[in-house]
Amino acid sequence: MECFHGKGKMVKSKAPFRVDRNGYHISWDSIPAWVCTQCGEPFFEENEVNHIQKALQKVDQETGTLTSQTT
Template sequence: MECIHCKGRMKRATAPFSADRDHYHVYWDAIPAWVCSQCGESYFESREVDVIQKALSALDRESALLQGSGE
């Protein structure tokens, strides 16, 4: 597997991932990913992306209960 930016070699490593939602922000320090040994670009596999999306939809659902009416 090679990097689409610099054609460098991709290594199995971890990368941080953040998500900015309307009422909260999530930051994971180290999610398994492919990281370019040359430029540092990271790619997540679909398995990790699926889990992230599931985690975010659970957070969306639960955090809706914590939001005020805006008044």
């Protein structure tokens, strides 16, 4: 597999994933991914993307509950 950005070889490794949204920040340090040997660009497979999306949906629900509470 060749990287779309750096045109280097993609190798199975782990990569960080960070997201800033809806008033919160999440960072995972070591998600399985294909990583370009030239530029370091990660490519996450569908399974990992699905897990990330499910986790973010849960955080969105809990954050919505937390921020909608009145004191």
